[in-house]
Amino acid sequence: MTEQEVINTINIALAEEFELELDEMQPDVSIYEDLGLDSLDTVDMVIVLEGAFKFKIREEAEVKEIRTLGDIHSFVIKKITAESK
């Protein structure tokens, strides 16, 4: 899976879960202020990402640092890359 395919998969999965428009899903948007997610949503975001990429990330400290959509893209790409090595 290319990095763009990973980004597309993330965006589509989150758009479906949180009823977002794909064209508003730019890397620099805040998932809280701009996309309107809250702490309950971030719990479900982790579940959605785990389902989409078949990995476990719930206990990873970096998840708590996520602020923007770009942070999610970077985190997932890094995770997938690390697991493929």
Added chain:
Amino acid sequence: MQLNRVVITGMGAVSPFGPTVNDLLDGLDEDRSAVQYYEALREVQGLRSLVASQVSGIDPKQIARKHRRSMSRLSIYATLAAKEALAQGAVGPELYSSGQLGVAAGSTVGSTETIEAFFKDYFLDHSLERMKSTLFFKIMNHSCASNIAQTFDISGRILAPSAACATGSQAIGYGYEMIVAGHQQMMLCGGADELHPLTCATFDVMHAASTQFNDRPQQTPRPFDADRDGMVCGEGSGILLLESLDSALNRGVEILGEVVGFATLSDPGNIANPDSGVMAQCMRQALAVAEIEEQQIDYVNAHATATEQGDIAESQAIATVFDHRVAVSSLKGHLGHTMAASGALETISTVDMLRRGRLVPTLHLQNVDPRCADLNYVRARSDQPLTFALKNNFALGGVNTSLVLRRYDHD
């Protein structure tokens, strides 16, 4: 502590006839049946009752995702009904968070559909890792009341009565008592349920569900009729805005009716079988609270679900309490049994009957079961002056409720 008169200033209905009060009243006025055959029920092994009345035509996306994410269908129905009631009552955001508006609303159980979906996934590998954060808010017993309050930013009291088929009327009664006692100025009151095969099965296993009309769904259930063979399960939500008379007059809103009495009591004789004497006791208590004589009641809106035992017991109880020819009908023939919503949906119709002076007959009642008491059963639409009505609901688990309603005459 002050005692207040309690009036109805808003009503909302999501019923098998559609998403508004007008849809409900139109369906009743036109003597339509909301009951249909559902092929999906045939897939449930052992289920014999394949007829039901389901809600259609709603738009859940009227509710923002932030609020809808914690809702199953029953809370969606309740929230849409509450929205309609609040709009009719001209209650806006300044009153939502005043602390003077509370919620009394319940369901038979939390969302069975959600519980089924959870355990279906859980049993795959006994993992909780796929459990969504909002699961609990859909299955908790106060899901209906909490979701209404969260959606409208309501900051008053929350009551979540749960008494199966008596839930809706019990919620109205408890809301009424809150306002009478001066604890709240307004209460959103009612009930909601979502249909699940388990609901149908619950009554089917007790031989209380209609099983012989699967090929003629529009002819069942048949309250009080000799050919009735049981109840038909339904779903929906009814919500009424109750308000102190003083508050309603101060706000200058239209008053739709008045709640003047309420009684609820336990029938400990049997958890499933009704007792005619205890039903009569409940009606008498409600009349005593209303401080009126039984002769003043013009109409009884019966619980009458078309079960063999229930209809006989209730008819005998009505005959015991009312020695005059009080008019009696049940709306289950039109709507099926909408469970926790039934008390509220049927109260909404009863309020409308009082306002218009027009009684809705019992659909499908052709030949009264000779074992039912000799009553003035309403068989056809009937126009007559109406002042007081009594509304019954009786629930599995031995919970009885009776409400007394009065037409409100503006001075």
